[in-house]
Amino acid sequence: MDWQALALTLRLATLTTALLLVLSVPVAALCVLGRSRWLGLLEALTTLPLVLPPTVLGFFLLVLLGPRTAFGRGITALLGHPLAFSFSGLVVGSILYSAPFAVQPLVAGFAAVEPALVDAARLLGASPARIVFTLFLPLAKRSLLAAGVLTFLHTVGEFGVVLMLGGDIPGATRTLSILLYNQVENFDYAAANRTVAVLLTLSVGALVAIYAGNRPRGGSRA
């Protein structure tokens, strides 16, 4: 078992989940509270990563972040190193790639909050930020949880984007899914089985713990 790859994957998934939730809450709130028709475009854009094959998305990112675009040169100058083939590059790629899995549950959860409550808050002069913090987040707790869990797991299993953008560097960009793919492609099925066993045990354990701790109170399911 390659513990370095496991640690790297967990670090990538944790960071991606934290950053993506912080970014997605305002986006989802804007989609639900806003009146402009253009917000439909915003919501559509956040789901677009689902349409592209991940390796193709990775390829576009590779070109966009590379030295042949002004954007890529700007980022390189800002950070002092290019984003491709680095851990930070993977974080950027993962945020884009997992965006639908964070934004969609939040939009659905926020939209399900009783409109009368939102209207009342508005009438009392609550700012959008206050509506988010006092109404949306407490009432849509399970959506927030779902967004977090889906983003985390989707990033753990992310393959195509990492394959393209990463360059398979141990300790920097060799994630568990790349390692697993290498093991399978090299016909090392025994090692692949061990990696999968560790991954599945950890995932099932963590998920059961999360969901058991967040079961809706008795009766509310009726």
Added chain:
Amino acid sequence: MLRRTFLLGIGILSASSLLAQNRLRVAAAADLEPVLPPILESFQRDTGIPVDATYQASAALTAQIMNGAPFDLFLSADLSYPKRLIDAGFADAAGSADSSTPITYARGTLVLWTRKDASLPVPSLDLLQSPTLKRLAIANPERAPYGRAAVAALTSLKLYDTLKPRIVTAENIAQAAQFVDSGNADAGLISLTSALTPRLTSSGTYFVIPRELYPPLEQGAVIVSKTSQRAAVHRLLDFLLSPAVQTQLAKAGLTPVK
């Protein structure tokens, strides 16, 4: 109505599978993608036998054939994968001199490729020693034959340990080329077949790595044993080894074996 649609569906399905039965299905290594299509087209014109080709990494194709993929002929980018299939009883080289050895149909050539607009000297062996070379792209040396050749060549030059921290590994030779072509890696050790594609000839230049620096990249073919079209497979193999086609291979960056 529903039943009629269902029967019609079954009819279409079985008709299309009947049609598919007469087609030769070739599993071909990814480095053949720029080379093989026109060759298969002329084979189809000459013989009237329709051929479909699937291009993937040799390792992936090997795993697929071991698990029953419906291919008739496997054109690998090396000898080890076809040999593995022969040893496991999934493929053979019946009809050739030695039926347990893959049929070598071409040899690959390793080149060092850079973009023309890179601020680097023209590709040469000296470039590999230059500190301006920050990132070198190679294909996965554990399974891509050109990746193995790249590591062998760097090892012969006693540069592997120095360059190791600067190497980025791509899944296959095409991706290694993309790493360089997108400007993210400074240079790449790729196949001559990739370097000779219109896209890469217009954007970059290459240097042929001397052949004595790496073991020959022999590319082997095997017949998938459960094929029902042996005669047609042999015609295609003979066609591949014919002087005219071997000359065509040479133009595309593969060294003829005949």
